[in-house]
Amino acid sequence: MTRSESVQTVNDALDRQGISRRTFLKSCMLAASAMALSPLAGSAMAKQLGKMKRPSVIYLSFQECTGCLESLTRSFSPTLEHLIFNVISLDYDDTLMAAAGHQAEAAKEQAMRDNYGKYVLVVDGAIPLAFGGACHTAAGKSAIQILKEAAKGARAIVAVGTCATFGGLPHANPNPTGAIGVSDLIKDKPVINVSGCPPIPVVMAGTIMHFFAFDKVPELDELHRPKMFYGNTIHDRCYRRPFYDAGKFAESFDDEGARNGWCLYKLGCKGPTTYNSCATLKWNQGVSFPIESGHPCLGCSQPNFWDGGSFYAALPTPKWGKAGEGNPSKAGEIAGAAAGIGAGVGLAAAGLSRYRQYRRAIKAAAAAENGDDSDGQSKEE
Amino acid sequence: MDLLSIARGPALKAALAIFFFGITWRLVTIFLLRHNWQLSFAREGRAGAWSGALKSVFTFRRPRLSRARRSSMEATADAAVAVGSRSWPHPPFVRRTLYGETIGYLYHIGLALVVIFGAPHILVLKSFFGVGWPALPTPIITIISVLTLALLFAALMRRLGSPVLRHLSNFDDYFSWSIVTLVFATGLMAHGHLGGPYQDVLAWHILSFDLLLAWFPFGKLMHAFFLTPSRAIAGYLLKRRGAPV
Numbered sequence: 173m174t175r176s177e178s179v180q181t182v183n184d185a186l187d188r189q190g191i192s193r194r195t196f197l198k199s200c201m202l203a204a205s206a207m208a209l210s211p212l213a214g215s216a217m218a219k220q221l222g223k224m225k226r227p228s229v230i231y232l233s234f235q236e237c238t239g240c241l242e243s244l245t246r247s248f249s250p251t252l253e254h255l256i257f258n259v260i261s262l263d264y265d266d267t268l269m270a271a272a273g274h275q276a277e278a279a280k281e282q283a284m285r286d287n288y289g290k291y292v293l294v295v296d297g298a299i300p301l302a303f304g305g306a307c308h309t310a311a312g313k314s315a316i317q318i319l320k321e322a323a324k325g326a327r328a329i330v331a332v333g334t335c336a337t338f339g340g341l342p343h344a345n346p347n348p349t350g351a352i353g354v355s356d357l358i359k360d361k362p363v364i365n366v367s368g369c370p371p372i373p374v375v376m377a378g379t380i381m382h383f384f385a386f387d388k389v390p391e392l393d394e395l396h397r398p399k400m401f402y403g404n405t406i407h408d409r410c411y412r413r414p415f416y417d418a419g420k421f422a423e424s425f426d427d428e429g430a431r432n433g434w435c436l437y438k439l440g441c442k443g444p445t446t447y448n449s450c451a452t453l454k455w456n457q458g459v460s461f462p463i464e465s466g467h468p469c470l471g472c473s474q475p476n477f478w479d480g481g482s483f484y485a486a487l488p489t490p491k492w493g494k495a496g497e498g499n500p501s502k503a504g505e506i507a508g509a510a511a512g513i514g515a516g517v518g519l520a521a522a523g524l525s526r527y528r529q530y531r532r533a534i535k536a537a538a539a540a541e542n543g544d545d546s547d548g549q550s551k552e553e
Numbered sequence: 554m555d556l557l558s559i560a561r562g563p564a565l566k567a568a569l570a571i572f573f574f575g576i577t578w579r580l581v582t583i584f585l586l587r588h589n590w591q592l593s594f595a596r597e598g599r600a601g602a603w604s605g606a607l608k609s610v611f612t613f614r615r616p617r618l619s620r621a622r623r624s625s626m627e628a629t630a631d632a633a634v635a636v637g638s639r640s641w642p643h644p645p646f647v648r649r650t651l652y653g654e655t656i657g658y659l660y661h662i663g664l665a666l667v668v669i670f671g672a673p674h675i676l677v678l679k680s681f682f683g684v685g686w687p688a689l690p691t692p693i694i695t696i697i698s699v700l701t702l703a704l705l706f707a708a709l710m711r712r713l714g715s716p717v718l719r720h721l722s723n724f725d726d727y728f729s730w731s732i733v734t735l736v737f738a739t740g741l742m743a744h745g746h747l748g749g750p751y752q753d754v755l756a757w758h759i760l761s762f763d764l765l766l767a768w769f770p771f772g773k774l775m776h777a778f779f780l781t782p783s784r785a786i787a788g789y790l791l792k793r794r795g796a797p798v
Contacts, residue, residue, distance in 0.1 A: 405750075405751060407746075407751065408746075416691075417691065418690075418691065418692070419672060419688070419690045419691025419692065419694075421672065438672070438676065444746075444751040444752070444755075445557065445750075445751055445752035445755075475555065476554065476555060476558070479554075479558070480558060481558075481561075485680075486673065486676045487557075487673075487755065488561065488673040488674075488676060488677055488755065488759065489561070489676050489677060489680050490561045490562075490565050490677060490680050491558065491561050491562040491565075503569065503680065503681050506566055506569050506570050506573075507569060507570075507573045508573075509570070510569070510570040510571070510572070510573035510574040510577075511573040511574070511576070511577040512577075513574055514573060514574035514575065514576065514577030514578035514581070515577045515578070515581050517574075517578045518577060518578040518579070518580065518581025518582040518585065519581055519585065521578070521582045522581065522582045522584075522585030522586055523585075525582075525586055525587070526585075526586070526587050529587050
C-alpha cells in the first residue's frame with residue numbers, strides 16, 4: 173500500500189495482477205446482484221470502477237472487538253482481497269496493515285493530505301466521550317480527536333458495525349465510557365450506517381463498492397442505513413414466516429416445533445423488528461443465517477439491542493425488572509405496592525367521608541334540638 | 554430508549570401501578586362508606602339476605618314457562634336463554650333490546666377470547682403469573698378479532714343512532730370505547746404487519762393498552778369490578794325484604 177499504488181486506476185491494478193476483465197465483470201455482477209440491482213448495473217459498475225483511480229480508504233477502529241473486520245475478511249462478493257488490492261487503496265487500517273507505530277500514523281496523515289476531500293473514512297467501533305475521551309487513545313490522541321481530524325477531509329463516512337453506528341455494546345446500559353455512534357458526533361458529512369454485530373460481509377463490501385461505482389451515497393433509511401440492504405425486516409423475508417402466519421411456534425429449543433422448523437417468535441426472535449439482509453444474503457457464502465440454524469434473531473442491527481430485554485424473551489413480553497428478564501415477581505411487587513397505597517388512600521377517603529357525615533349528623537341533631545330544622549337539613553343534603 | 558422499550562417498560566409499569574392503585578382505592582372507598590341503616594326487619598333473617606346476595610351472583614334464573622302449551626323447540630330456546638338469564642332482559646324487553654344485548658355479549662366474549670387465548674397475550678400473562686396455557690390457532694384469533702372490531706363499531710353506531718342513548722352518553726362512554734377499539738385495531742394491525750414498521754405498530758398497541766390500564770379504574774370500564782358487588786347488594790336487599798331472588 174504505497175503512494176505509487178494508490179494513484180493507479182483500477183484497470184491498471186487489475187492488469188498488473190493478471191486479473192481478466194471478465195473476472196472483474198463477474199465480481200461486479202455478483203456485487204450488483206447482492207444489492208438487488210439489475211445485471212446492467214453490474215457492467216456499469218465495472219466500467220465506472222475500471223477507469224477511476226483507486227480511491228483512498230482510511231479504516232479507523234475505536235471501541236470494538238474486531239468482529240466487524242473479521243466479518244469483512246469473509247466477504248465473497250467481492251472478496252476483501254479483491255476489494256483492497258484492486259478496487260480501493262486501503263491506506264490505513266491498524267489491524268490489517270504491516271506498518272505500526274509512527275510509520276502507520278505517517279501513512280494515515282500522508283493519505284489524508286494527498287486525498288483531502290476525496291477519501292472515504294470507514295469507522296469501526298464506538299466513540300467514548302467520558303473522562304475527556306481517555307477510554308480510547310491511539311498515538312496520544314483520543315478517539316474523538318482522531319475521528320474529527322479524519323472526518324474533516326473525508327468525502328463520506330461509512331460506519332460499520334452496531335458500535336460505530338449506534339454505540340453498540342459499549343453504549344449498553346450503564347454506558348460507563350459515554351460511548352456513542354459516529355452519526356451522533358459527525359453532522360457535517362454524509363454518514364452511511366452499516367449496522368450489525370457484525371454486519372454481513374457482503375453488505376459492508378457492497379456498500380463501499382456501490383459508493384465508488386455510482387459516486388453517490390445510496391438511498392438511506394431513517395437510521396442512515398442503505399435501503400438496498402436494510403429495506404426489509406428479517407421477518408419479512410424469513411423462510412419460517414409461513415409458520416408464524418399459521419400460528420405454529422416452537423415453544424422450546426428441543427420440542428416438536430423446534431424440530432419441525434417452526435417459527436421462533438415465542439423463543440425471543442427479534443426478526444419482526446430487525447431490518448437486515450440475513451434472510452436473503454445469508455452468511456458464509458450464502459450457507460445459512462441464525463434462524464436457519466435454529467436460533468432466534470437477536471436484532472443486532474437495531475439500536476440499543478443489548479438493552480432490549482432478554483434475547484430469549486418474546487417481543488411483546490413486558491420488561492419488568494433488570495434489563496432482559498421477564499421477572500414476574502417484579503410485576504407482583506409493582507401491583508402489590510400500588511394496591512397497598514390504593515387501599516390506604518381508600519381507607520383514608522372512606523374514613524374522612526364517614527367523619528364528615530358524622531359531624532353533619534351531630535350538627536343536624538344539635539340544630540334539631542335548637543328547633544332549627546332547616547339548617548340541619550340543608551347541610552345534610 | 555425506543556418507543557417499544559418505553560411501551561413495554563416504564564409506561565407499562567406506570568400503567569400497572571395506576572391500575573392497581575385506582576382499583577383498590579375505589580373499591581375500598583366504596584365498601585367502607587357509611588350505608589343507610591336498614592330500619593326494617595330482615596324477612597328471612599340475615600343469613601337469608603346473604604343467600605340472596607350469593608344467589609344473585611352465582612345462580613341462574615329458571616325459565617318462565619308462562620304458556621301452558623309449548624313446542625319442544627320453544628322449550629329448548631327457553632332453556633338456552635335460562636342459562637345466564639339473570640343477565641338477560643325480562644321477556645317483555647327482549648324484543649326491544651335484543652340487538653344491543655347481543656352485540657354487547659358478543660364483543661365481550663370476543664375480547665375475552667383474544668386476550669386469554671391469543672399467543673402473544675399468553676406470553677404477557679405468563680410474565681405476570683408465571684404460567685402459560687395453549688393458544689388458539691392464529692387464524693381463529695384473527696377472525697374473532699375482526700368480528701369483535703366490527704361489533705365494537707356496530708355498538709358505536711347503535712349508540713349514535715339512538716337519540717336516547719346519545720342523550721345518556723357522555724365523554725366517558727366515547728373515550729372508553731375509543732381506547733378499547735384502539736387497542737384492538739392496533740393489535741390487529743401489528744398482527745397483520747399493517748400501518749408501518751412492526752415495532753412501531755406493536756409499540757402503539759402496547760401504549761394504547763397502557764392507556765387502557767391507566768384509564769380503567771376511573772371510567773366506566775370499572776364496571777368489570779362493580780358489576781358483581783352491585784348485583785350482590787341488590788340481591789341482598791331484595792332477599793332482606795322478602796322478594797324472590
